[in-house]
Amino acid sequence: MSALRTLDDLLAEGVSGRRVLVRADLNVPLDKQTGAITDDGRIRAVLPTLGALVEAGAKVVVCSHLGRPKGAPDPQFSLGPVAGRLGELLGAPVHFATDTVGDSARSTVADLADGQVALLENLRFNAGETSKDEAERGAFADQLAAFGDAYVDDAFGAVHRKHASVFDVPARLPHVAGRLVLREVEVLSKLTGDPERPYVVVLGGSKVSDKLAVIEALLPTVDRLLIGGGMCFTFLKAQGLEVGTSLLEKDMVDTCRNLLERSGGKIMVPVDVVVADAFAPDAAHDTVRVDGIPSHRLGLDVGPETVAGFSAALSQAKTIFWNGPMGVFEMPAFAAGTRGIAEAITKADAFSVVGGGDSAAAVRALGLDESSFGHISTGGGASLEYLEGKTLPGIAALEN
Numbered sequence: 001m002s003a004l005r006t007l008d009d010l011l012a013e014g015v016s017g018r019r020v021l022v023r024a025d026l027n028v029p030l031d032k033q034t035g036a037i038t039d040d041g042r043i044r045a046v047l048p049t050l051g052a053l054v055e056a057g058a059k060v061v062v063c064s065h066l067g068r069p070k071g072a073p074d075p076q077f078s079l080g081p082v083a084g085r086l087g088e089l090l091g092a093p094v095h096f097a098t099d100t101v102g103d104s105a106r107s108t109v110a111d112l113a114d115g116q117v118a119l120l121e122n123l124r125f126n127a128g129e130t131s132k133d134e135a136e137r138g139a140f141a142d143q144l145a146a147f148g149d150a151y152v153d154d155a156f157g158a159v160h161r162k163h164a165s166v167f168d169v170p171a172r173l174p175h176v177a178g179r180l181v182l183r184e185v186e187v188l189s190k191l192t193g194d195p196e197r198p199y200v201v202v203l204g205g206s207k208v209s210d211k212l213a214v215i216e217a218l219l220p221t222v223d224r225l226l227i228g229g230g231m232c233f234t235f236l237k238a239q240g241l242e243v244g245t246s247l248l249e250k251d252m253v254d255t256c257r258n259l260l261e262r263s264g265g266k267i268m269v270p271v272d273v274v275v276a277d278a279f280a281p282d283a284a285h286d287t288v289r290v291d292g293i294p295s296h297r298l299g300l301d302v303g304p305e306t307v308a309g310f311s312a313a314l315s316q317a318k319t320i321f322w323n324g325p326m327g328v329f330e331m332p333a334f335a336a337g338t339r340g341i342a343e344a345i346t347k348a349d350a351f352s353v354v355g356g357g358d359s360a361a362a363v364r365a366l367g368l369d370e371s372s373f374g375h376i377s378t379g380g381g382a383s384l385e386y387l388e389g390k391t392l393p394g395i396a397a398l399e400n
Contacts (some may be wrong), residue, residue, distance in 0.1 A: 004177040004185070004398050010150055017056030017114050020334045021148030021173065022049065023165050025155035025378055026064035026082045026119075027363070035076070037085055042157065045378050047089055049178035050117065050126035050153045054090065059112040061147045062086075062304045063100075063165055064155065071127030073099075080136055083119045094119050101143035104135055107112030109147045120147075129164050141168035154178025156185075157379035157396025160386075161220065170397040177398050180378065185395065187353055187366030187375045188386045191321055197223055200317040202310070202341060204229030205358065208252045211324070217388045224317075226268045226310045228302045228326035228337060233365060235260065235269045236290055244390065245274065245297040268313060272303030274327065274334055281331040300334040301327025307340035314344045323384060329362045338362050346372040 002136035024046040029038045037043075043372075046062075048154060053060045055192035067077040078141075083096040091137025094172055095118040097108040108118045122213070123129040141164040145151070151173040153159070158166050159181065167173075201222045203211050208231045219225065227235055237243050260267055269290075275297040276285035287303045288294070300311075305328075314320060322345055326337035342363060344354050352373045357380020370376055377383045385392060 004182065004395075006176055006182055007052060007152060007178050010174075010176045011052060011056050014056075015053060015150070017148060018058055018149045019061055019109065019112070020053050020058045020150050020152055021061045021063065021144065021153045021169065022046075022053070022178065023155045023158070023169070024050075024062050024064045026062075026079060026086070026158035027066050027157065028082060029206070029316050030076075030081065035081060037081055039361060040085055040089070041360060041364055041376075042378055043082065043086055043089060045180050046154050048177070048181060049152060052089065052179070053152070054092075054115050054117060057114040058095075058291045058354055061092075061107075061109055061112070062117060062118040063119065063123055063144065065124045065125070065129065065158070066122050069122060069124045070123065070131065073121075073125045077122050077124070079119060079122050086119065087116070090117060092117070097121055101140070101147075105147070112186070121284060123163075123165050123272070130161075131164070135233040137164045137168055140164045141172060145169050145172035151175040152178045153394055153398055154180045154183045155394070156377070156382055158382070159392045160390070162393040166394040167397045171400070173400055180397075183375070184377060184379065184383070187377070188205060188383060189201045190351070191319065191353060192387060192389070195319040197319065198317050200226065200313055200343075201317065202226045202228065202314070202320070202322040202324075204231065204326050204338070206230035206247055208249055208256060211379060211384070212252070212255065213388045214323075214384045219259070219266065222266060224268060224313045225263070225266050226313060228270060228306070228310070228381040229324050231324070232302070233299055235267070237271070241291055242293050242295060243299065244293045244295050244297045245294070246275075268310065270302045270306040271303045271309060273299040274301040274303055276300050276334070279328075281333060283333075285333055300331070302337035304336070304340070307337055307344070310341055311344035314341070314348050314350075317348050317350045318344055319352045319388070320348060320352040322352070322358065323380065325358050325362050329365065333367065339366050339368075342366065342368055350374075353377065355383045369382055
């Protein structure tokens with residue numbers, strides 16, 4: 001990978017009085033009933049970059065997406081609540097534009113004083129942001145680029161997307177990597193380079209198909225690969241076991257069987273699971289051996305013996321990558337597996353990386369000490385694609 005120009009390079013050139021367009025990842029979860037932010041981790045992650053620009057006297061124009069609106073304004077996906085929270089964390093008001101590149105955005109940016117921050121409305125309210133038509137995407141990028149004299153990408157969670165604000169804007173402005181993006185690339189480069197061994201990877205989540213490419217990429221290089229979450233039931237089925245009504249990808253059973261056969265014993269799957277009568281927080285549940293899953297019940301977490309076995313493997317590790325919860329951690333009855341594995345990772349004498357997405361959310365939801373992990377990524381999909389060896393459009397754009 002080419003060396004990236006960094007925020008420090010931009011600051012050294014001087015940004016006082018200059019408009020700096022910052023692509024952030026402020027795609028935070030919102031409570032469906034109240035619209036309140038339920039986890040502000042991604043907002044906090046961009047503060048080092050924004051704080052440095054504010055202190056240096058830049059006029060900071062922040063842009064981001066939130067959720068998946070269909071290329072038109074949708075109030076439930078407004079970044080308004082994010083502007084309020086960002087202002088609280090920065091200790092100064094954030095000026096909010098009620099559109100992306102329209103009259104409100106133009107006047108909001110024009111009125112910025114040195115050291116002030118503006119946030120544009122959700123980029124995905126404009127169809128040009130995600131368009132596969134290069135002309136449409138480019139036209140939107142032209143409008144966005146007009147708000148900046150320089151561009152900073154600090155949205156690692158979006159660098160795997162070929163979107164206007166991520167891929168096309170950097171071609172139109174002097175561009176650098178923000179503090180967060182630089183840290184993410186440095187950390188993940190350790191994992192793809194020559195990680196200290198033993199190197200243990202923990203993968204969870206619901207679908208094998210979502211993780212197949214990263215399993216294929218990691219299998220030759222890891223020492224142990226621990227499989228939990230809903231995806232484990234496809235592996236158990238591949239061993240000829242009954243999985244009841246648990247999540248199962250029937251078309252992936254042969255693939256999982258092949259992975260197990262050629263893993264040389266590297267892959268560890270659960271030996272016990274927590275099964276329930278229904279997918280509900282108050283469902284009746286028990287722990288059973290994996291060869292005793294009743295046909296009418298579904299697995300919602302790994303069991304204590306599995307946690308003990310996985311923890312033993314993690315205790316020997318010197319490098320750990322974890323992506324995906326071990327069970328339905330949002331329901332207290334099925335959170336013990338994820339908590340147990342997370343705690344084992346914190347106790348290991350290892351460099352540990354939490355691969356974003358639901359794993360990062362679980363760390364915060366379970367009240368675990370974030371500082372006890374080596375690094376918590378903000379980009380689940382981006383971190384997986386980086387480990388797969390894919391070219392990430394946002395990173396490629398910064399290298400050019």
